[in-house]
Amino acid sequence: MKLLHVDASPKQASSSSRTLSRFFVDQLRAYSPSLSVDYLDLAAEAPPAMTEIFARATYTSPEERTPQMRAELAVSDALCARLLSADALLFAMPMHNWTMPAAFKAFVDMIVRGGLTYVATDDGRYVGTLGGRKTLFLTTRGVDLRPGTPFAAMDALTPALRAAFGFIGVTDPVFVDAQPMQFAHEVERAAAMRRAKAELSLHAKAWSETEPRAALSRAG
Ligand SMILES: Cc1cc2nc3c(=O)[nH]c(=O)nc-3n(C[C@H](O)[C@H](O)[C@H](O)COP(=O)(O)O)c2cc1C
Incomplete structure (x- = not known):
């Protein structure tokens, strides 16, 4: 299995999301020693902010792009290739x-x-090409946003991830949300960490038990 592992916290050693993502990869590797990992740290390799040339280039057909447009899309091309080559x-x-x-x-x-x-x-639909990849979103939150809590309605993260990745074919992602990780008593924070690790262990085991479907790099 080839895993693309992306970390996005601006924090390093003290980051809870990095601690948990490392935990998940370690669990996965214990089950699947042949696991290969392509690691991307968005704090170290921040994607460039979108420019006007990029915004025009992305909707210009490849044969009509100027050399400047092609250069502007190079980082994006490379990131898409990394996603498409992972399963x-x-x-x-x-x-x-x-x-x-x-x-x-x-x-x-x-x-x-x-x-x-x-x-x-041709019939006017948009089809994502990332279907078939096991996908896990691991999010850490300072407060508890689980159903029934005062902050439950404030979760704009889960729907945003579902929409953007659903559009490119990630139709059945798994979410592990560690919460509350900051604005709570240490007993609650420790319990949140334990819950997240327990969920991650189960997902690592489940991933190791089923082979990923062949990566689909074309419209189905
Ligand atoms: C600038 C900033 C904004 C934050 N906004 C929220 C928020 O809206 N809701 C929330 O629950 N926690 C929020 N937090 C807390 C973090 O989500 C929380 O501490 C998380 O565990 C940090 O993960 P990390 O250690 O991997 O960076 C915020 C933290 C920072 C630094």
């Missing part, structure tokens, strides 16, 4: 201001690409 995806990030951290949004802007991660069909 499992792990995205770890903190919640920032109720949604995804800015570095991860910049990453999303680079990987939603017509002709690469989605295609338009």
Whole structure:
């Protein structure tokens, strides 16, 4: 199994999402020693902010792109290639201001690409090309947003991830949300960490028991 592992926290050693994503990869490797990991740290390799040339180039057909447009799309092309060559995806990030951290949004802007991660069909549909990949979103939150809590309605992160990745073919992702990780008593924080690790262990076992379906790099 080839896993693309993306971390998006601006924090390093003290990051809870990085601790948990490492835990998941270690569990996965214990079950599948042949696991190969392509690691992307968005704090170290921040995707560039979108420019006007990029915004025009992405909707210009490849044969009509100028050399400047092609150069502007190069980072995005490379990130799409990394996604398409993986057969499992792990995205770890903190919640920032109720949604995804800015570095991860910049990453999303680079990987939603017509002709690469989605295609338009002759009958007017859009079809994502990332179908068949096991996908896990690991998010850490300062407060508890589980159903029934006062912050439950504030989760703009889960729907944003579902929409953007659903569009490019990630139709059945798994979510592990560690919460509350910051604005709570240490007993609650420790319990949140234990819950997240227990869920991650179960998912690692489940992933190791089923082979990923062949990566689909074309419209189905
Ligand atoms: C700038 C900033 C904004 C944050 N916004 C939220 C938020 O809207 N909701 C929330 O529950 N936690 C919020 N947090 C807390 C983090 O999500 C939480 O501490 C998380 O565990 C951090 O993960 P990390 O250690 O991997 O960066 C915020 C933290 C920072 C630094």
